[in-house]
Amino acid sequence: MTIAFTAHAQAAQKPAEPAKAAETATAVNPFLAASTLQYQAPPFDKIHDSDYAPAFDEGMKQQLAEVDKITDQADAPTFDNTIVAMEKTGATLTRVSKVFFALAQANTNDNMQKIQEEFAPKLAAHQDAIFLNAKLYARVKKLYDSRESLGADPESRRLLDRYHLAFVRAGAELSAADQAKLKELNKEESSLSTAFQQKLLAATKGGALVLGDKAQLAGFSDGDLAAALEAGKGRKLDGKYVVALQNTTQQPAQESLTDRATREKLFKASIDRAEHGDANDTRATIQRLAELRAQKAKLLGFKTYADYSLADQMAKTPDNAIKLMTGIVPAAVAKAKDEAAGMQKLVDAQKGGFKLAPWDWQFYSEQVKKKDYDLDQNEIKQYFEIDNVLQNGVFFAANKLYGITFKERKDIPVYQPDVRVFEVFDADGKSMAFFYADYFKRDNKSGGAWMDSFVDQSGLLATKPVVFNVCNFVKPAPGQPALISHDDVITMFHEFGHALHGLFSNVKYPYLAGTNVPRDFVEFPSQFNEHWADEPSVFANYAKHYKTGAPMPEELLAKIKRAGTYGQGFATTEYLGAALLDQAWHSLPASAAKQDADKFEAASLKRYQVDYTLVPPRYRTSYFAHIWGGGYSAGYYAYLWTAVLRDDAYYWFKEHGGMTRENGQRFREMVLSRGGTQETDALYRAWRGRDPSVEPLLEVRGLKATKTAESK
Numbered sequence: 001m002t003i004a005f006t007a008h009a010q011a012a013q014k015p016a017e018p019a020k021a022a023e024t025a026t027a028v029n030p031f032l033a034a035s036t037l038q039y040q041a042p043p044f045d046k047i048h049d050s051d052y053a054p055a056f057d058e059g060m061k062q063q064l065a066e067v068d069k070i071t072d073q074a075d076a077p078t079f080d081n082t083i084v085a086m087e088k089t090g091a092t093l094t095r096v097s098k099v100f101f102a103l104a105q106a107n108t109n110d111n112m113q114k115i116q117e118e119f120a121p122k123l124a125a126h127q128d129a130i131f132l133n134a135k136l137y138a139r140v141k142k143l144y145d146s147r148e149s150l151g152a153d154p155e156s157r158r159l160l161d162r163y164h165l166a167f168v169r170a171g172a173e174l175s176a177a178d179q180a181k182l183k184e185l186n187k188e189e190s191s192l193s194t195a196f197q198q199k200l201l202a203a204t205k206g207g208a209l210v211l212g213d214k215a216q217l218a219g220f221s222d223g224d225l226a227a228a229l230e231a232g233k234g235r236k237l238d239g240k241y242v243v244a245l246q247n248t249t250q251q252p253a254q255e256s257l258t259d260r261a262t263r264e265k266l267f268k269a270s271i272d273r274a275e276h277g278d279a280n281d282t283r284a285t286i287q288r289l290a291e292l293r294a295q296k297a298k299l300l301g302f303k304t305y306a307d308y309s310l311a312d313q314m315a316k317t318p319d320n321a322i323k324l325m326t327g328i329v330p331a332a333v334a335k336a337k338d339e340a341a342g343m344q345k346l347v348d349a350q351k352g353g354f355k356l357a358p359w360d361w362q363f364y365s366e367q368v369k370k371k372d373y374d375l376d377q378n379e380i381k382q383y384f385e386i387d388n389v390l391q392n393g394v395f396f397a398a399n400k401l402y403g404i405t406f407k408e409r410k411d412i413p414v415y416q417p418d419v420r421v422f423e424v425f426d427a428d429g430k431s432m433a434f435f436y437a438d439y440f441k442r443d444n445k446s447g448g449a450w451m452d453s454f455v456d457q458s459g460l461l462a463t464k465p466v467v468f469n470v471c472n473f474v475k476p477a478p479g480q481p482a483l484i485s486h487d488d489v490i491t492m493f494h495e496f497g498h499a500l501h502g503l504f505s506n507v508k509y510p511y512l513a514g515t516n517v518p519r520d521f522v523e524f525p526s527q528f529n530e531h532w533a534d535e536p537s538v539f540a541n542y543a544k545h546y547k548t549g550a551p552m553p554e555e556l557l558a559k560i561k562r563a564g565t566y567g568q569g570f571a572t573t574e575y576l577g578a579a580l581l582d583q584a585w586h587s588l589p590a591s592a593a594k595q596d597a598d599k600f601e602a603a604s605l606k607r608y609q610v611d612y613t614l615v616p617p618r619y620r621t622s623y624f625a626h627i628w629g630g631g632y633s634a635g636y637y638a639y640l641w642t643a644v645l646r647d648d649a650y651y652w653f654k655e656h657g658g659m660t661r662e663n664g665q666r667f668r669e670m671v672l673s674r675g676g677t678q679e680t681d682a683l684y685r686a687w688r689g690r691d692p693s694v695e696p697l698l699e700v701r702g703l704k705a706t707k708t709a710e711s712k
């Protein structure tokens with residue numbers, strides 16, 4: 001069985017309404033058998049919305065029958081007849097879950113939303129039906145208790161440990177009455193989490209800025225204007241300009257909008273998106289979610305949900321995570337204040353006659369960059385045409401380090417015409433995997449960027465990786481090239497780093513495959529891969545003018561580099577605000593978990609000294625999808641945790657001759673291919689030769705000199 005550590009919890013239960021499938025008999029449900037396409041790629045040309053519900057029902061039914069077969073056998077438990085047998089259960093459910101949840105995030109519609117609403121609690125209950133199955137747990141426990149004498153190889157031993165832990169964490173050792181309570185909490189949590197996602201999607205769409213007058217968008221390039229007009233058309237608002245909201249508090253469009261009133265409008269539209277007191281207001285849902293999680297943690301014997309969540313992570317305790325963050329807060333805020341002072345100077349020099357507000361930040365930060373670093377995003381974008389970045393940047397870097405190559409496959413079905421499929425070949429020329437790329441923003445796509453898989457690699461199941469990346473880059477008007485920002489380039493390298501973690505997986509058991517590692521490790525390969533975007537030999541290969549093919553002029557590159565640490569005060573502070581908010585919400589004991597969202601947010605930011613008005617959290621409570629809708633509850637700190645690993649790892653490469661095939665191969669073998677087969681701290685130590693150090697991160701972010709205080 002596969003367990004997702006990402007947003008897509010897989011789970012299940014027995015069918016509530018038997019077999020609607022039988023009535024539409026003639027068409028065979030595509031999820032009921034393994035896909036016959038290469039690498040079992042999903043047959044998107046044959047999948048209809050009406051296939052999901054019957055496949056979920058059938059998949060849950062099948063898996064429960066398979067589990068019964070394991071528990072009802074007369075033979076005493078062995079590793080093979082229990083643990084390995086469990087790994088083979090749930091094939092149908094895995095197939096339908098992988099596709100359904102991928103599309104529910106990347107390409108949803110009303111039907112899918114209804115199915116998601118219906119099945120989220122059923123899947124949570126199914127998960128419970130397995131992990132709270134007393135007979136099954138008795139077998140697992142018996143094996144676990146005799147683990148030293150089983151003679152299992154290290155990966156099998158690790159699998160047994162992980163299974164045992166999963167059962168314990170799911171409540172297998174609780175009394176029957178407490179298990180019943182836990183099941184109710186899990187069901188309600190999954191329903192509310194789905195409700196949150198759907199409200200937020202609608203709120204984000206509804207929050208878009210709709211403008212009738214082109215003048216209000218002064219500063220937009222012709223391409224941006226055309227895209228805004230096109231977005232209006234897409235919403236049947238012909239002739240209107242629509243600026244859709246991105247996930248984050250600050251919006252990319254702010255960089256170029258010269259009309260201060262438009263900027264203020266856009267900022268307010270963003271931060272208030274889910275707080276209009278209407279059906280899409282998320283605050284009541286959040287309040288209840290925080291309560292439920294605190295109750296769940298208490299039931300399982302933990303002080304708070306954060307304690308429960310982090311016990312299974314590399315960080316081990318909330319205290320370790322909070323210490324890392326609060327240790328950096330003073331330096332980050334001080335640097336942000338420096339940045340603000342620089343911008344205020346510019347406002348004053350231009351006789352602006354106002355005090356900098358949060359909606360001015362992106363705009364003046366751009367101006368400072370232009371002035372001090374002479375950096376112009378529109379000029380830079382001309383060198384980042386998306387396909388060129390992908391093939392001659394992202395793929396090129398992967399080839400240099402790991403020897404792999406790519407070939408586009410137009411014959412593999414996709415779920416949306418913008419999606420592209422690439423076959424991946426290993427250094428010896430052998431085909432090894434598929435990689436899908438879905439890069440452009442759509443109204444039916446959740447915000448942000450992510451990676452996941454349609455099929456996980458497994459030696460046991462003889463499957464190869466089929467992985468995908470989803471992003472939200474602005475789609476150009478028809479006939480226009482897709483020119484992306486330097487940030488977008490970094491996002492592409494980031495998501496592809498996750499993809500590599502999935503592609504290089506070389507393990508036996510699906511439970512331990514690829515990115516099935518703790519959250520505060522899973523962002524390490526992705527963040528690490530970002531470093532190669534700016535590697536001179538890689539950069540020179542993709543940063544070419546989209547019209548002339550001329551390489552980016554050296555002065556422009558030098559400017560980008562110089563500007564590199566500029567803005568780190570802002571970026572680190574807005575991140576810390578969100579990450580500390582996440583810890584605050586999940587560090588509430590059950591007795592005090594019911595909080596007013598607005599008041600609690602303000603008080604928490606103050607408590608951790610990240611209440612700097614000019615730099616609001618990257619996500620405010622009411623639209624913090626990572627923690628209420630996704631898999632990052634009490635885990636948003638993981639980005640900083642893994643950033644420490646990222647920079648420390650990059651320094652290892654620097655110390656050992658840089659971007660060589662040999663260094664790449666060593667990293668691939670010792671880290672990227674290992675999935676969850678080892679404790680992550682041990683795995684890292686074995687590769688690095690020591691524990692991670694925070695020094696490289698402080699140096700890379702230019703926080704070292706101003707680092708004033710270390711809390712405790």
Ligand SMILES: [Zn+2]
Nearest residue numbers: 494498523526
């Ligand atoms: Zn990531």
